[in-house]
Amino acid sequence: DAGITQSPRYKITETGRQVTLMCHQTWSHSYMFWYRQDLGHGLRLIYYSAAADITDKGEVPDGYVVSRSKTENFPLTLESATRSQTSVYFCASSPWETQYFGPGTRLLVL
Amino acid sequence: GEDVEQSLFLSVREGDSSVINCTYTDSSSTYLYWYKQEPGAGLQLLTYIFSNMDMKQDQRLTVLLNKKDKHLSLRIADTQTGDSAIYFCAVFNQAGTALIFGKGTTLSVSS
Numbered sequence: 615d616a617g618i619t620q621s622p623r624y625k626i627t628e629t630g631r632q633v634t635l636m637c638h639q640t641w642s643h644s645y646m647f648w649y650r651q652d653l654g655h656g657l658r659l660i661y662y663s664a665a666a667d668i669t670d671k672g673e674v675p676d677g678y679v680v681s682r683s684k685t686e687n688f689p690l691t692l693e694s695a696t697r698s699q700t701s702v703y704f705c706a707s708s709p710w711e712t713q714y715f716g717p718g719t720r721l722l723v724l
Numbered sequence: 725g726e727d728v729e730q731s732l733f734l735s736v737r738e739g740d741s742s743v744i745n746c747t748y749t750d751s752s753s754t755y756l757y758w759y760k761q762e763p764g765a766g767l768q769l770l771t772y773i774f775s776n777m778d779m780k781q782d783q784r785l786t787v788l789l790n791k792k793d794k795h796l797s798l799r800i801a802d803t804q805t806g807d808s809a810i811y812f813c814a815v816f817n818q819a820g821t822a823l824i825f826g827k828g829t830t831l832s833v834s835s
Binding site: 647654655656657659662670672704706711712713714715716717718 | 753754755757759765766767768769772812814816821822823825826827828
């Protein structure tokens with residue numbers, strides 16, 4: 615199906631572990647984004663990518679790593695998870711300005 | 725820095741109109757956006773307005789833009805219980821690289 619998907623939808627991990635959240639879009643949109651959503655903070659941009667092999671930091675990039683070797687995929691890695699990274703993570707893609715969001719990944723770090 | 729402000733809660737009765745307000749500090753957006761988030765779901769693009777427009781109507785939704793006051797509003801006519809959700813206002817940052825979201829307005833519709 616066309617659209618944007620995220621996996622896993624739910625993840626429980628422990629402090630210090632590495633976790634990778636996947637994002638895949640079928641539209642061939644140039645831009646892709648990762649946000650986290652926390653109560654009281656709304657959505658905050660973690661990283662974004664303007665095209666394959668081009669990424670840049672957003673508002674809250676610390677503790678996260680991204681890569682974009684293919685246009686359709688934009689994985690987000692937490693290299694050493696911390697409790698403060700417990701959140702709901704949303705991936706989005708955009709052909710230019712309007713962004714389309716995935717269903718989200720709920721991550722709990724114990 | 726750039727900021728987008730929204731009131732956090734709005735409670736209305738079914739059949740009434742709802743008005744959700746948003747103010748922003750600066751924007752280079754060609755478009756300004758309203759997104760809807762239902763419980764446990766992602767953000768769904770609800771509507772948007774071109775920055776050169778004052779008003780856009782889309783069925784029960786009316787978007788008003790006052791660029792002078794940097795004020796954006798979303799009016800939902802004949803509000804239904806299915807409209808209960810969180811509504812986010814979003815504009816592009818001055819660099820034009822990413823959307824800035826308000827914290828969201830939780831709309832509660834009672835029957």
